[in-house]
Amino acid sequence: MPPVPRIIEQRRARSARQELRGPLGPLHAAAVRGMFRKARFAGYHCAAHAATTTSIYQEDQMQEIPLTDLRNELADGLFSEKHLEKIERLRQTHHHSIRRTSHQLVGTNCFAYAFGLTDTSARELMKSENIFADSRFIRWLFVKKHITEIDPPGDHECLAFYFLEPRLIHCKHAAIRYPDGRLESKWGTYLVYQHSIEEVPSNYGDHVIFTEKPSNEEADALFAAYVRLCQTSLPSWARPFGN
Numbered sequence: 434m435p436p437v438p439r440i441i442e443q444r445r446a447r448s449a450r451q452e453l454r455g456p457l458g459p460l461h462a463a464a465v466r467g468m469f470r471k472a473r474f475a476g477y478h479c480a481a482h483a484a485t486t487t488s489i490y491q492e493d494q495m496q497e498i499p500l501t502d503l504r505n506e507l508a509d510g511l512f513s514e515k516h517l518e519k520i521e522r523l524r525q526t527h528h529h530s531i532r533r534t535s536h537q538l539v540g541t542n543c544f545a546y547a548f549g550l551t552d553t554s555a556r557e558l559m560k561s562e563n564i565f566a567d568s569r570f571i572r573w574l575f576v577k578k579h580i581t582e583i584d585p586p587g588d589h590e591c592l593a594f595y596f597l598e599p600r601l602i603h604c605k606h607a608a609i610r611y612p613d614g615r616l617e618s619k620w621g622t623y624l625v626y627q628h629s630i631e632e633v634p635s636n637y638g639d640h641v642i643f644t645e646k647p648s649n650e651e652a653d654a655l656f657a658a659y660v661r662l663c664q665t666s667l668p669s670w671a672r673p674f675g676n
Contacts, residue, residue, distance in 0.1 A: 494584060498641060501631070504634060507634040529632050533624055534627055547608055550566055553653045558657060563673075572601065572602060580645060593608045596638045614630075
């Protein structure tokens, strides 16, 4: 008998293929099937990683990060143009490792940045349809199991999602996690930072779950499917505000 995680992945893939015969379209179908193939064959092309990849989101095993004075300080004035100056001042007292990257993005959020939706057709779709990659989009991904949990993340590039409580309902923040354990994410209005897992503003949440990182093409297709479903079959909790 194959191991239980393999059986779960096979059932999920079979169920997803049935769903994809509906209104999602061939582009989305091909992209999501590619994601399922990666999950079945141990995610990031590493056979040893297969045992840690599962489609069952273990909320009771989400990583909890401590609430610190630094995190509270980072939350204060997050959307101010002077927030970067504050981060540099805090370095003197808290000796943090937060570093600004070369990116400065206006008109996007942490979720779109983490999924690579800032320079793709999804950005134009957001403008034309006034629908965005927000916390409801993230919840839809989790509920429909379009992204696969990785526990522990090991030395693989993946995504980190932050929640206020250990429940996959209201996602507050998303970051890219690199193989060396460093994270990169967009904070507030303008800037992108590299930081450790616990060096985030306190209002971003204390509970973290890691998932595989879809390719830009896969993320594009998932967001396009979400937009198409917004006016039809999405449950109320998954629809953007105003729809």
